[in-house]
Amino acid sequence: MSTSNITFRKTGSSIKVTPVDEVSLEARAASLATRSIKTDSKRAALHLAIRCMDLTTLEGADTPEKVASLCQKAKRPDPSNHDVPSVAAVCIYPEMVHHAVEATEGSSVKVASVAGAFPSGLSTIEARTADIADAVKRGADEIDIVLNRSAFLAGDEQRAFEEIVASKDACGKAHLKVILEVGELGSYDKIRQASMLAMTAGADFIKTSTGKISQASSLPRVLCMAEAVRDFAQQTDISVGIKAAGGIRTAKQAWHYLVVIGETLGTEWLSPEMFRIGASSLLNDVLLQLKRLDSGSYSGPDYVTVD
């Protein structure tokens, strides 16, 4: 496969999309995952993972109380230890936004809302943009939308592109994260194309998955997206953020992602402004690892709050 160009009618901009070498990509991701993190660096890595975390609850059974307690945990992940930083944001459904805004007021924790017919993205674009505008009006700082995989996979990239442009308009000042749902795209080449498409359309962040299907984020997929981000930055001078989400449950997985991002994009990306990890159960494991570092003995799930 040779280099192709995506040209988009609306902006007239043209972006080069290089093909992906699957074997090297997976080998590179696997070798980065074997990198050992020494004890001295572990605490810094764990703190960074917390600072970059989007603490997420996206269940049909979410209640205002559950969101409020999630926000408390986001502000002070470990009530017994002041050194543990707050997470970057809480990620919730639009219906819950005003509860989260209230609960996080005065803290550094941002409110991210999924919007636009999450998780399928298959309602009319008018309904989706109205949903986005509504979430922003309720006070969301960040909006997570999904790529229209249906249009993208059917070959109608132009439509997928224009929908993201329209969504970006609807966002106003709020940050836009575009979920590619990489598990549904089928190949690394498609992930690369979708990443380029989303970034060209104005995404502030590209995000791996909704967390609603079993095939979610993986190290090679995030590496593939990180390389796309690097390419895009070289071609346009625009730095786009990355969010890995779905299936990230252990502290070890989290620092593998930090290594991949740091090695591919540089330390500039190792901050909550440029990198996020979306997770619901990861935080407790990170807290357990921190307790292990502090006390020297292994801790257990009885010693952290349940969600």
Add this chain to the structure above:
Amino acid sequence: MTGKIPIAKTYKLFIDGAFPRSESGRTFSVNDTEGELIANVSQASRKDFREAVRAARAAQLPWASRTAYNRGQILYRVAEMLESRKTEFVELLKSIGVNSRSATREIEDSIQRWVWYAGWSDKYSQILGSVNPVSGPYFNFTVPEPTGVVGIIAPTEPSMLGLISRLAPAIVSGNTVVVVSEGHSSLTSVTIGEVLATSDVPAGVVNILTGDQTDLLPWMVGHLDVNAIDISGISQETDLTLIEEAASNVKRVVSRQVNEESLELLSDFLEMKTVWHPIGR
């Protein structure tokens, strides 16, 4: 081809229903009474111990939530599997220095003992629980519940009957265990693990580590997610001040020298929960 290729068994750890080698890559050798090498056995590290506790914790609630009847049936199945591998165990015990007659008797006693404990699965709560008289409009019950994750220092002598006598009373009530075995008895422990793996015992209910007990003891004692430890099998030379750390999470520490079936041993790994329930019409 002239001769058969000898196929020697690789003795590995038993964690979460699988038989991995130690993550440390270390092994120790076990020789027979003649001084001939029997096997290089995996030497578990603290990280293997951590993984074993994680597996035991994950398996604990599902195991305890099974009906007593079902747990009993599974334990009977283990006895059946032990029965069918009797000759293998006899050979194994002979190779580590037990004479033929004692070996046979040890296996038979072990199976009998296992079945004795299996029979208790749906009976101990009637015997140990109670309905208590209180002066108020309440029903008051005391019911036994499993302690949780139990760490067991496997007795080295007798290796088969010793471990069986500690394992059965712990798991029958819904506890899950991490066994640490050392020296010659490692071979017996791992072979018991192979029986458990083929007897419908869910993965993670029993985890067996082989290695240095004194090495792993501090990690077992200090681990906050281990609820009880059975140190009855500990060697005489062990520094017992190591056990003090068990107070950090108020671990139950059991050390009981009994050489027969005992309901006391079963109740060592139970917590009594008392419930007040208002009487209403």
